[in-house]
Amino acid sequence: MIKLAKLNNRPEIFHSIQGEGKNLGKPSVFIRLSLCNLYCKWCDTDYTWNWQGTPYPHNNDAIPGYQKFEKDEMMAVLGDEEIAGIVDDYNCKNLVITGGEPLVQQKSLISLLRLLRDNERGYHIEYETNGTFIPLPEVDALSHQYNVSIKLSNSGVSYEDRIEPEAIAWFAASPKSNFKFVVDTEQDMEEVQAIINKYNISNDVVYLMPQGSSVESLRQKQNWIVEVCKQYNYNYSDRMHIHIWGAKRGI
């Protein structure tokens, strides 16, 4: 059984275009899992982890009436066949498994991945991951692409929690990985470059993406980020779904 985020009383599985990173613009079905091991203060899917009774501060705390989430209300628990059935109803072969942090539940994902990779189905499987868990061999064997977003200090997460050297080294050595850094200010580049250098990550698999959940906040940062991308041959990633639909869920 797998824990998914719940949207309008249904599991959050939706058909959209990949709005970020290497496959930006590609029609994709998103499977949003619940639970995360981190607690980024600007996380736009805080309903997957910011449970009542936990101490983590979040930018949304400033919104009048914002309350942490009731775990049971925000989670849908589904079996593999149910999930595969929903995914099959879309005419789309690219699957993005996201969250939360999808690899929190990686052991439970193995049987679902086997179903999805069945010859008849033949899905292409990519993950949005925070890079703190090494994929199990069974998971890796059934997966095509890791969009690894190692968190920087701008997330508010402690260094010990967000940086797992063995996991980063594993992803850096995998040809399936690309690295998407969420950047706020030019000061963030020191941390990005320290990670890239330490783990020998090639610039052409690096994506810099502005932090923000509104068109204005993305636009504010795009100019300096593009200049840094030109200077170092990193890739620029926008958040295309925000430009198209705004800060909504299930898009």
Ligand SMILES: Nc1nc2[nH]cc(C(=O)O)c2c(=O)[nH]1
């Ligand atoms: N369209 C669209 N693209 C995305 N790329 C990564 C997403 C995520 O939330 O992980 C996401 C998302 O939520 N929507």
Ligand code: SF4
């Ligand atoms: S790692 Fe991702 S899902 Fe987890 S808190 Fe940070 S932004 Fe949110």
Ligand SMILES: [Mg+2]
């Ligand atoms: Mg998102």
